[in-house]
Amino acid sequence: MERQEIFQKLDEVFQDVFDDPNIHVTDETTAADIEDWDSLEHINLIVAVEKAFGVKFGMGEVTHMENVGEMADLIAKKQGQGR
């Protein structure tokens, strides 16, 4: 999956999880940019992303993800490994 496609799909997941059709994520998007993205919502988001892309994040990745760019990198890496 191309990086652009990953971001398109991430937009859909974020819009669905945070119930806001106006959300568009970029490499630099962090929890500080999305009002409802707090520590309690983080795991709901992670699980939704895992389901949408058919990947599994390790706990270390879940706790160390700095921004959406890192999330997209991990998705691309994991999908590459899955092939």
Added chain:
Amino acid sequence: MTFVSYQFAVFLPVAAALFYGCPKRWRMGLLFLISGLFLVLSGGMESLAVYGLSALAVWAAALGVEHFRGDRDRISSIFFWTAAAALLGLLAGFQYINFPGYTVQEFFWLTGRNYEWTPVQTAAPAAISFYTLTLLGYLTEVRWGSVPAEKNPVKLILFGGFFPQMAMGPIARYELLSETLFSGRGAGWEEILGSFQRILWGLFQKLVISERLAVIVNTVYSDYETFSGWYLVLAAAAFSFQLYTDFAGAMDIALGTAGIFGVRLEENFRQPFYSRSIAEFWRRWHMTLGAWFKDFVMYPILKTECFQRLGSWGKRCFGKKQGKKIPTAAALLIVWFLLGLWHGGKWTFIIGSGLYHAVLMSAALLTEPLQKKFYSVTRLNRDNPVWAVFQRVRTFVLVSIGFVFFRSDSLKMAVDLFRGMFSGDTGLFTEAGFEALGMSAADGSVLIVSLAVLWAVSAWKETHRDGDGRPEIRGCVCAALAFGILLFGCYGRGYDPSAFIYARF
């Protein structure tokens, strides 16, 4: 030896002089020796032995965890769980031996019977609750592959046992602390002065404010059956400020002390009494403990199959938005039960610093739609300053209710305290009534002024998050703080202030 002892006032400058007097490549080894000496002086040889063996076991286990991770993951998992069980078993053996007894005592009280548990006296090694979390966090991160296993045992022992942070935190993360702890780079003059100012501010909070508030709290709580009404309300509010100035003061001393050696520790407090909700309070109070439980307990629980299924069930029954909150609320209860238990094997801790907060946070989470409706119907601006003050006062009251449990010896005592608040004589607001608090008018005045200073500093920090100000201002602040501490510090009998509250955990 505590941070407020005279021994420490000698220990720190000598340690700093030795540190800067020796070549960079020896400095880490020197910090290792200094930390060992500090532990012996604080908790005796037994504490040093228990800590040293625990850290060595974790060092070896982490190497095993890393070596076998991946291809032979089962063996890696055995290494991890054996070391984790040993750490937690040791903690339980020392800290929770009386927990079953206290549980029976509380159960008897709840069912209207009388039974008092005679606690088994154990001498827990100094700082065991704190370094257990520090070492367990490191081991877990190695298991997750987030940090590489440390090859050098000296580095790992120093990581968990670095003397400013060992006794009361902040709870360190390997990735963050190792950066400055092992380099031996030291600090520049500007950084040392800032660190010194921070130590003085910590001493001011502990010796001038906390020790003075302790007089009120101890007077009322040691005879709580006699005092009633406003006395108990005042004692509850005083204890909230006492606990804050005691613990945040200790953290300022810890961060300042580490800063003198050029080591950066994580912040543990960020003006918690500015919080507008309980959830925000926990993002500002004992931050490293909250972050530890979030990363190592809350997230793994929420990611389990069982909690995922609970979420799916919740969504089916209560709709997508509300349903996904069900597993979160359930996880909050588990996490805060453990967080309360970490403070000690008593139900007063489990409720006062645990379940009570989980219930409040879950209630806030589950009633979010109602809150949104409230704002839209009333058209109230969330940032309205009067509303913000109301929310801060409300949070303070709710937090103080939890601290009444936290401070009580038993649930019965806590309930008696709450009952007493609404009954009896409230003759506090007379001269004789004030004197019954055990404090002179002069001490009362010093307390009020020093609390005003605390408020002013907190307000300044809340609006100026980037820096500490200019060096010349810093010099004046240092002089004023030193003067205040020398003149108004409470040094107790034999010039020995009481120990820090969190040092017993």
